[in-house]
Structure formats: structure tokens, C-alpha cells
Amino acid sequence: MASENTFVVEKTCPICMKETRVIKTRSRLVVEKRDEDLCVHYKGFSPYYYRIWICEHCGFAGDEPTFVNRMPNKHREKLWEFLKHKDLEIEFTETRTLPDAVASFLMALTYLDIINGPASKKASYNLNVAWLYRFGAYKDREQEYLAKAAELFDVSLSKERYPVGGLTDNAAVYLIGAIYYRMGDFEKCTQYLSRIISDQNVRTSEPKVFDKARDLWGDIRSNKKSAQKK
Ligand SMILES: [Zn+2]
Structure with a gap:
């Protein structure tokens, strides 16, 4: 399954500067459905399992932008300080199981904590973990990570420039x-949702966001109605 939708490339680790194998996913995937929270279900494969790259030498982990974009020196120094004596030597595997994928995100979250990384990135990683648990039908764990993601996105809205x-x-x-x-x-x-729907500017400037908010609002109203009938 993996070789059909994934391929291996060599990249320079931004922390130890060694060449490491990382997994990329092919972009030609068939969409089966989209959930309200932007989780996309693809036919027979999920690229979310492979979003996090892991350096097989030092054990650093992060998404593709974290590996390829320039990292501030102070962040690199902090992470190198943390990793240099750990000798993690992560075994490279091209196929990830659900626990492998979850572990990759938890590693990446640890490194984000060390550099006090942006709440939006932490939120996005937590949301991805929730989706992985959704695919595996682990309802409780999914809820736990959804809650973390919602809180972190809320923090990021007050702290970051969108x-x-x-x-x-x-x-x-x-x-x-x-x-x-x-x-x-x-x-x-x-x-x-009311923050979106009550704002006429959003209706004109971001009609897609407005429509999605209005549709979801409609779903909740009809859910409430059908609950009252029971
Ligand atoms: Zn490395």
C-alpha cells in the first residue's frame, strides 16, 4: 500500500545537518469525503500518516515546512542541545501504522514545546492526531485531541497574525x-459560527467560509429540531 502512494527522498535535517530519508506522498489521491473540520478521507490511503518527517540520525521531527524553511539559529541551538547526546537513531520505515503516525506527531509536538513554537502549528498537529484516531475509530482519543486543537487554535487567534x-x-x-x-x-x-455569520464583510470577502459556517449552522438547527421531535 505504501509504495503505491509514497516515495522516499533525501533531505538535510535542519538540526544535525545530516542527510536523512523522509517519506513524501503522491498528490494524485481520490477524495472520498470531507468532514466539517476539514479532515479529508481519501480512497484506500491517508497522507496524514506521513505529514511528519523524522530524521533517522538525531530523531528530530516536524512537517515539511519545518525541514525545508530556514529555522532561526536560536531554535536550532536549543533543539540540538536537547538532541545531541540522545543517540536516538530512529529506524526508518516507509510504511507507518497508526501508532507510528501518532508517535511522529507527539515527537514533533515535543520539539515545538522546546522552542515555544506557534500555537497554530501545535493546534494543527493535535487536529491531525484526532483525525488519525478518527480513522482508527478510537472515539475517546479523537475527542481528547479535538479538544486540545480547539483550545490551541483559540489561543493562536489572539496571539498570531493571520x-x-x-x-x-x-x-x-x-x-x-x-x-x-x-x-x-x-x-x-x-x-x-455566529462570529462568521453575523459579519457581512465575511460574506463578501470570504464567501466559501461564510457558506460553510451557514451550512453547519443549518445542520445544528435541524439536529435540534429532530431531537425535539423524539
Ligand atoms: Zn537530524
């Missing part, structure tokens, strides 16, 4: 609402 990681601030507000929707917390969900 757009971040392809999300505008309005898209992030929608996403937090959608995460609460997936958690079954409709009250919190509507609090966030």
Missing part, C-alpha cells in the same frame, strides 16, 4: 466551531 498555514482568521474561527461540532458541543460551535 493568515497562518493557509488559514485566514475567519477560516480558523469556522474551524474551531467545526471542531466543537465534531465533539457534539453545539453551544460552543454556534458561538464561533
